[in-house]
Amino acid sequence: MKLALLGCGTVGSEVVRLMRTRGEELATRVGEPVEIAGIAVRRLNRDRSHLPIDDSVFTTDALGLIKREDVDIVVEVAGGIEPARSWITTALGEGKSVVTANKALLAEDMPALAAAAKSGGADLYYEAAAAAAIPLMRPLRESLHGDTINRVLGIVNGTTNYICTQMSQTGATFAEALAEATDLGYAEADPSADIDGYDAAAKAALIASLAFHTHVDLADVHREGITRVSPADIASAAAAGRVVKPLCIATREEDGVSVRVHPAMIPATHPLANVNGAYNAVFVEAESAGRLMFYGAGAGGTETASAVLGDIVAVARNKRGGITAFPPEAAYSDVPVKPIGKARTRYHVSLDVVDEPGVLARVAATFAHHGVSLATVHQSGRGEDAQLVVVTHIAADRQLSDTVEELSQLALVHQVTSVMRVEGE
Amino acid sequence: MKLALLGCGTVGSEVVRLMRTRGEELATRVGEPVEIAGIAVRRLNRDRSHLPIDDSVFTTDALGLIKREDVDIVVEVAGGIEPARSWITTALGEGKSVVTANKALLAEDMPALAAAAKSGGADLYYEAAAAAAIPLMRPLRESLHGDTINRVLGIVNGTTNYICTQMSQTGATFAEALAEATDLGYAEADPSADIDGYDAAAKAALIASLAFHTHVDLADVHREGITRVSPADIASAAAAGRVVKPLCIATREEDGVSVRVHPAMIPATHPLANVNGAYNAVFVEAESAGRLMFYGAGAGGTETASAVLGDIVAVARNKRGGITAFPPEAAYSDVPVKPIGKARTRYHVSLDVVDEPGVLARVAATFAHHGVSLATVHQSGRGEDAQLVVVTHIAADRQLSDTVEELSQLALVHQVTSVMRVEGE
Numbered sequence: 082m083k084l085a086l087l088g089c090g091t092v093g094s095e096v097v098r099l100m101r102t103r104g105e106e107l108a109t110r111v112g113e114p115v116e117i118a119g120i121a122v123r124r125l126n127r128d129r130s131h132l133p134i135d136d137s138v139f140t141t142d143a144l145g146l147i148k149r150e151d152v153d154i155v156v157e158v159a160g161g162i163e164p165a166r167s168w169i170t171t172a173l174g175e176g177k178s179v180v181t182a183n184k185a186l187l188a189e190d191m192p193a194l195a196a197a198a199k200s201g202g203a204d205l206y207y208e209a210a211a212a213a214a215i216p217l218m219r220p221l222r223e224s225l226h227g228d229t230i231n232r233v234l235g236i237v238n239g240t241t242n243y244i245c246t247q248m249s250q251t252g253a254t255f256a257e258a259l260a261e262a263t264d265l266g267y268a269e270a271d272p273s274a275d276i277d278g279y280d281a282a283a284k285a286a287l288i289a290s291l292a293f294h295t296h297v298d299l300a301d302v303h304r305e306g307i308t309r310v311s312p313a314d315i316a317s318a319a320a321a322g323r324v325v326k327p328l329c330i331a332t333r334e335e336d337g338v339s340v341r342v343h344p345a346m347i348p349a350t351h352p353l354a355n356v357n358g359a360y361n362a363v364f365v366e367a368e369s370a371g372r373l374m375f376y377g378a379g380a381g382g383t384e385t386a387s388a389v390l391g392d393i394v395a396v397a398r399n400k401r402g403g404i405t406a407f408p409p410e411a412a413y414s415d416v417p418v419k420p421i422g423k424a425r426t427r428y429h430v431s432l433d434v435v436d437e438p439g440v441l442a443r444v445a446a447t448f449a450h451h452g453v454s455l456a457t458v459h460q461s462g463r464g465e466d467a468q469l470v471v472v473t474h475i476a477a478d479r480q481l482s483d484t485v486e487e488l489s490q491l492a493l494v495h496q497v498t499s500v501m502r503v504e505g506e
Numbered sequence: 507m508k509l510a511l512l513g514c515g516t517v518g519s520e521v522v523r524l525m526r527t528r529g530e531e532l533a534t535r536v537g538e539p540v541e542i543a544g545i546a547v548r549r550l551n552r553d554r555s556h557l558p559i560d561d562s563v564f565t566t567d568a569l570g571l572i573k574r575e576d577v578d579i580v581v582e583v584a585g586g587i588e589p590a591r592s593w594i595t596t597a598l599g600e601g602k603s604v605v606t607a608n609k610a611l612l613a614e615d616m617p618a619l620a621a622a623a624k625s626g627g628a629d630l631y632y633e634a635a636a637a638a639a640i641p642l643m644r645p646l647r648e649s650l651h652g653d654t655i656n657r658v659l660g661i662v663n664g665t666t667n668y669i670c671t672q673m674s675q676t677g678a679t680f681a682e683a684l685a686e687a688t689d690l691g692y693a694e695a696d697p698s699a700d701i702d703g704y705d706a707a708a709k710a711a712l713i714a715s716l717a718f719h720t721h722v723d724l725a726d727v728h729r730e731g732i733t734r735v736s737p738a739d740i741a742s743a744a745a746a747g748r749v750v751k752p753l754c755i756a757t758r759e760e761d762g763v764s765v766r767v768h769p770a771m772i773p774a775t776h777p778l779a780n781v782n783g784a785y786n787a788v789f790v791e792a793e794s795a796g797r798l799m800f801y802g803a804g805a806g807g808t809e810t811a812s813a814v815l816g817d818i819v820a821v822a823r824n825k826r827g828g829i830t831a832f833p834p835e836a837a838y839s840d841v842p843v844k845p846i847g848k849a850r851t852r853y854h855v856s857l858d859v860v861d862e863p864g865v866l867a868r869v870a871a872t873f874a875h876h877g878v879s880l881a882t883v884h885q886s887g888r889g890e891d892a893q894l895v896v897v898t899h900i901a902a903d904r905q906l907s908d909t910v911e912e913l914s915q916l917a918l919v920h921q922v923t924s925v926m927r928v929e930g931e
Contacts, residue, residue: 095794099652099794103652103654106654107652109836109838110651110652110836213795214653214792214794214795214796214798215795215798216641216644216645216650216798219641219644219645219648220641220644220645223644223816223819223820225641225812225816226535226816226819226820227524227528227532227535227812227813227814227815227816227817227818227819228639228812228815228816229528229531352780352801355777355780362799367639367812368812369520369524369639369808369809369811369812369815370638370639370640370802370803370808370809370812370813371639371802371803371806371808371809372802372803373639373640373641373800373801373802373803374787374799374800374801374802375798375799375800375801376777376797376798376799376800376801377795377796377797377798377799378795378796378797378798381796383794383795383796384794384795384796386794387650387652387653387792387793387794387795388652388795389652390652390653390794391648391650391651391652391653392652393652394648394651394652395648395651402829403829404827404828404829411534411535413534
């Protein structure tokens, strides 16, 4: 059994190393040895002497490597949309199974890739694409397919979880926590993919597609980054027994599914509340299975390579058995994805208000005017001002955001100090 | 596709109900409808009119049902060793794939059952056998098979976790917490299987076999129940920033694997420390994947039925594809299981001692005499006595238990108030 490795960066190098150190065990698990036939790289002139593999396997001709007759499996860890898409499509077209960690491509183009896998009679596995080594895709694709999933709440980006954890535990501002994350190598030089939520949104699309058996596109995911999370938000959450987490939220509702990525407050007693630092976790609510959680490292070369290796063993075994296993996506439900305005959420709103009679009544009337009912209201003196912290009942997100918009224009409201959705209650 | 259901108790009834309510979805996932051909029960004269299935499917002739030509899959949820063993062996011998939740049987007889599956060319799936709906068997069997697992720490029995949680949170004694668990239906009338660790030991054998690719028998598992956990243990743990949990611990060491089930102290910051009430969780340390945790309901009819349904879909899909998937056990490593005396552990020991000079030196010398070195010692006055709390470094369990034995006989030691292993640090 031979594989073509496309890309030899952090993850690719780890795959090479693990295939060497675990070669014997892999052979036992697959039933025959699995060898690296070739590795496609962008430039041949980099020093790769630290890798336990002969220099002759490197090539810049990825397509030629994919099409080589002795290649059975293609492992794509190069990332990006092109040329990864052409490579994967070519491989599947040749009936060669593909293992990939490319969340961006999968979230953008799953239907076409799934169709290519089907017509080529090949497997497309991608356990490493979301939450790295945490077995998540396979439980969603296979273990829970006798059940109905109603909600997924996940912390699927380690960089932003590290930042929120630091802000909560040390009182740091967003900028300070980001600088620390950059120093530690958790955040990249251009942190936008993480802090603006693009990375999490791609994972949310994959997770929601599998959980609800429908196709959710990257463009369907409502995305808000964590750049506006303030120490005031963190403090207001803590005072109410909650913590701020960067969440991906996918829910099945009567009229469709809602998939969104944004910071939110969750109760300090929620299992996700203790998932700190760069760790990831995905919390699943299924009709029969109840509440499940999957926890682990959500990034890292070795961790991602572990998931890639698990997939390599699986597709190699399938290949030997002459079968393909589960389709990459089973979008038979075809339920609509709702816009964020129609998503059903709860808001936590902190307001600095004038401390005089009637303020609370005026604020409450503004919520009522938009059809939003209140769960709790706390009022506390603050020198000449007062602070109001309001938590609403569930309402359409649009009703809530319209209310906040109107509140911010009231003369007796000095400032809206914190607005955040509340989840997991 | 037709299945025979063996047993119609709590789990079996839920399987019937779910197959009816989710029939259409199951058919989509499998690729054809899956029907219940018959249900084997012990007595026909019980009222089963609440079940959404025709009375005519019930039979007392399990073997006849299994052998019926139109039956493709056999689902065993009757429990117990016999006749479950004969039923499963017969089914596998006929080439019919089996889904079972029978941990006791699997832990006792896996090699024979795996051989029967292999020679019959049939699947044997058992996701529901450990930790109910938590996808655990499949990740261990499949997702992590490119990795090397070094340690598994699990809370795999909901009854004993509920009892330990109550003792920690309310100060209840073991007897009081057990009485509460019985009232709530968490503990059975005869609670021995739970509180003496038999249930957890069977699950530990299954988990260790899969994690280390070797065969671990129920008899290989060192088993201690939670009946001797005292409020003094709980208090001593809390004072040291730890909590007491009923653990299953499987470790890979240089000279073999160690598999044991006993109450232990873990740091309050360990992810398992917050797994409370009847919830279960399994914490896995893998070489590349790092630290992973799987969390969810570890028992319950609906939760167990969810796992059974997931397996039904999987074996039905395999059957349609004309393949069998993973072997039920892949014991190719064949590493020895070490006796408890040779397991490497740490002890937390609380002693009531005479409050006079030289006591600490005498106690420390006793540890040293057995080659055990100390990590921390805390001494505090207690009226005329003093309390010593000692936490050791890692040593062979035998060295530690011998030390405690000798300590308890020292004249200056009034009482050994708490002895417990420390894990997860």
